Amino acid sequence: MERxxxxxxxxxxxxxxxxxxxxxxxxxxxxxxSRQKAWREAQTRLDKxxxxxxxxxxxxxxxxxxxxxxxQENTSNPDPVDAEFRLDAGFGTYTNVALLIEMGYEVYxxxxxxxxVTALRQKVDQQTNWTRVGANAELVAWGALELKNSLxxxxxxxxxxxxxxxIKQSALxxxxxxxxxxxxxxxxQRYNGRQTIEAGIKESKQVFYLHHIKVHSExxxxxxxxxxxxxxxxxxxxxxxxxxxxxxxxxxxDISSLGIKRQVLVGAHVSAQIIRVSDGKLLKFxxxxxxxxxxxxxPRGRQVHPPRHFFDVFHRFLSNRH
Numbered sequence: 001m002e003r004x005x006x007x008x009x010x011x012x013x014x015x016x017x018x019x020x021x022x023x024x025x026x027x028x029x030x031x032x033x034s035r036q037k038a039w040r041e042a043q044t045r046l047d048k049x050x051x052x053x054x055x056x057x058x059x060x061x062x063x064x065x066x067x068x069x070x071x072q073e074n075t076s077n078p079d080p081v082d083a084e085f086r087l088d089a090g091f092g093t094y095t096n097v098a099l100l101i102e103m104g105y106e107v108y109x110x111x112x113x114x115x116x117v118t119a120l121r122q123k124v125d126q127q128t129n130w131t132r133v134g135a136n137a138e139l140v141a142w143g144a145l146e147l148k149n150s151l152x153x154x155x156x157x158x159x160x161x162x163x164x165x166x167i168k169q170s171a172l173x174x175x176x177x178x179x180x181x182x183x184x185x186x187x188x189q190r191y192n193g194r195q196t197i198e199a200g201i202k203e204s205k206q207v208f209y210l211h212h213i214k215v216h217s218e219x220x221x222x223x224x225x226x227x228x229x230x231x232x233x234x235x236x237x238x239x240x241x242x243x244x245x246x247x248x249x250x251x252x253x254d255i256s257s258l259g260i261k262r263q264v265l266v267g268a269h270v271s272a273q274i275i276r277v278s279d280g281k282l283l284k285f286x287x288x289x290x291x292x293x294x295x296x297x298x299p300r301g302r303q304v305h306p307p308r309h310f311f312d313v314f315h316r317f318l319s320n321r322h
């Protein structure tokens with residue numbers, strides 16, 4: 001059209017066919033750019049959808065495989081083990097919780113991440129009735145709550161801790177037969193009882209050095225583990241017995257104030273002298289020890305042997321393992 005206009009020496013007016021065609025051509029160029037952009041976005045969505053579909057296909061295949069395995073195990077195992085899991089928040093993912101539920105276990109845990117806490121905050125207000133469960137802890141709970149990403153309804157609790165002028169919040173999960181929402185203090189104490197287990201594991205490593213295996217054969221390793229467990233229990237029995245039997249003196253050593261760690265790492269290596277006196281025996285610690293100037297007096301006639309059943313339990317423990 002431009003060539004025709006030039007040959008005929010016609011002017012291009014705003015309303016001429018040439019001007020209108022030029023506008024349509026410019027609009028088509030703009031549409032081409034926008035369509036190309038839309039195509040790229042659609043291709044990106046398609047790629048993401050294909051990847052998500054592949055993930056879901058793999059997940060479904062794994063779930064069907066797990067279902068088949070569970071069905072076989074249920075058929076061949078008429079008396080499954082009852083177990084209770086108390087997990088740290090780092091293990092409280094929906095996947096882990098679902099697996100433990102399907103295995104038939106009692107589950108106590110905290111949710112992984114803060115999304116649940118954020119959602120639960122919207123369910124409370126100034127009129128919410130909180131239950132005190134600890135010195136600075138309060139709980140409010142919902143039974144069989146259906147969460148967005150959970151495959152199963154869970155007992156959920158929102159807990160808040162008063163730390164000075166600030167308030168910290170977290171959440172608790174539970175699934176099982178225990179009616180935890182009927183006794184919130186018991187739920188709180190039950191879950192936090194896992195800290196005692198964690199402390200025991202830490203004690204076996206840092207106090208009794210169980211993580212430093214001093215032997216190599218399997219029977220010897222087993223025996224070392226048994227003696228560590230025995231020592232952990234025996235020291236507690238002995239400490240209580242000494243606290244009850246020892247007589248108070250002006251410089252008496254207060255056994256009850258010594259923790260297990262100090263008794264093992266310090267007390268077991270302190271030099272001391274046994275002195276016989278008229279009314280019993282006296283354990284006098286060296287002047288160059290951590291307990292310098294302290295004494296421990298046992299009156300005459302006191303039996304220092306633990307009850308017979310204490311050793312019977314340990315003997316049965318070793319016999320059953322063999």
